[in-house]
Amino acid sequence: MEKNAGGSIKYYLAVSAEYKNDLARIRQWSHLKVGFDEHLIWVKDFEHAQIHSGEVRSIPFGRAFYEKGNQLFPLDSQLPERFVPSLLWTPIDRALPVKLPSLNHHYFGIDERLQINLVQRHTEAEAVAMITSASVLGAYLKSAPSIRLEKIRWTILEADQVFLLGTPLLPLSGDTFWARKDLLLPSGFDFEQYILSDTIQKIINPARDCWVIWHNDSTYSLILKEHLVTLSRSSFRLSFNHPEKDL
Template sequence: MEKDAGGSIVYFLSIPQAYKNDLARIRQWTNLKAGFDENIIWIRDLNYQQVYSTEVRSIPFATAYYEKGNQLYLLDRKLPERNVPGLLWTPIDRALPVKLPSLNHNYFGIHDTISITMVPSDRETDAVAMIVSLDVLSHYIENAPAVRLEKIRWAVLGSNQAFLLGTPLLPIPGTTVWSRKDLLFPTGYDFELHSVSDVIQKKINPGRDSWILWDTDNSYQLISKESLVPLSRSSFRVTITNPLQQS
């Protein structure tokens, strides 16, 4: 079928009840509605980007359809497969309420465990920070106009990297990150189970006095908000000369 450039086509998804938990990866899309038909869960109102997203493609045994004239067609097929099911449609977050287990990511000190996994995500996000090498940052700020630095706050990461928070981002190579509350993720990645974000926030950072910077290998580090200082040539020189100042 042709690409739905105008966003006028409605897409559906069917999945066996046995794989209900896998729908957690799309539960945050509040435009979706769910209906139940014996052993099948139906999801409707997906748009083009959603139906072809990594989140949907990774759901086991999911079947995607597009609607035309109250009939459902398999993607890339021109003959109808079945009629739109006559179900009671409920917003997905109400139809599939989250029941969170207790968490233990080797940090929480409680009994039950779940796997906290970073996965590629097609979700569009705005970068709010970046990680760059100190050498690259040093070279840039020596000749950068002050106006390009004034909205950036920064801190040293490890022995050779800097964390830069603020937009617009500096025009230098680095790893960009986006935020959900105080959680920071590499651009293009997110938790496989989005619904654990609030629980992780409360367990790791109950006082909300730090940023939690996640890496693609599922590890994280805390960046104290108080450690961030305005970026300038002078603050960079002082920090590099006296690295313990930011500890």
């Protein structure tokens, strides 16, 4: 059963209690609810893409179901296996609290260093920012409708590059990013230890006055939020000292 007409199908995941720690892989989906049934942990309220995602498939011995008429059917089956369990459902972040390691936010010794790696992400997230070249942006601005620029803020980076923030993104070639709060990650990638996102934020950007741009090699750059201005032909022209006739 693959179709999700109008989002009306409800999905469930059953996992043996001994694999409870593996549910950390889906804890970032805060809308999920968790219930405990003897030796099983049940999770519900998945979206269609989530129940088929790599995060769910990688949970050992997890079994996915869809609901129909208060009965649960294994995915890709039209034969019911059991009724929907009657449980006390709790938000996943309450049912599975995270125990973070003790970290010194001001200094990392040899045994306290936090290794941050980016890995491929199996579910899509909306891109909200872009890095492209000034020449690509300038060519677009020559004929771009003003309404497409109103929600975009921008600033100049080094090496003739510019940073654009806002949706919908402009139809330009460049590197795109999605957001975890003020952390901007390359499209298609996420932190290997994404449950530490808040800790990473506090260490790198405690005042939250910057956008933190992560690169594919797990390095990052900081851009002060106050340096961003609304994109317009005039702001571009003044920043690069282009004569008026060019735009």
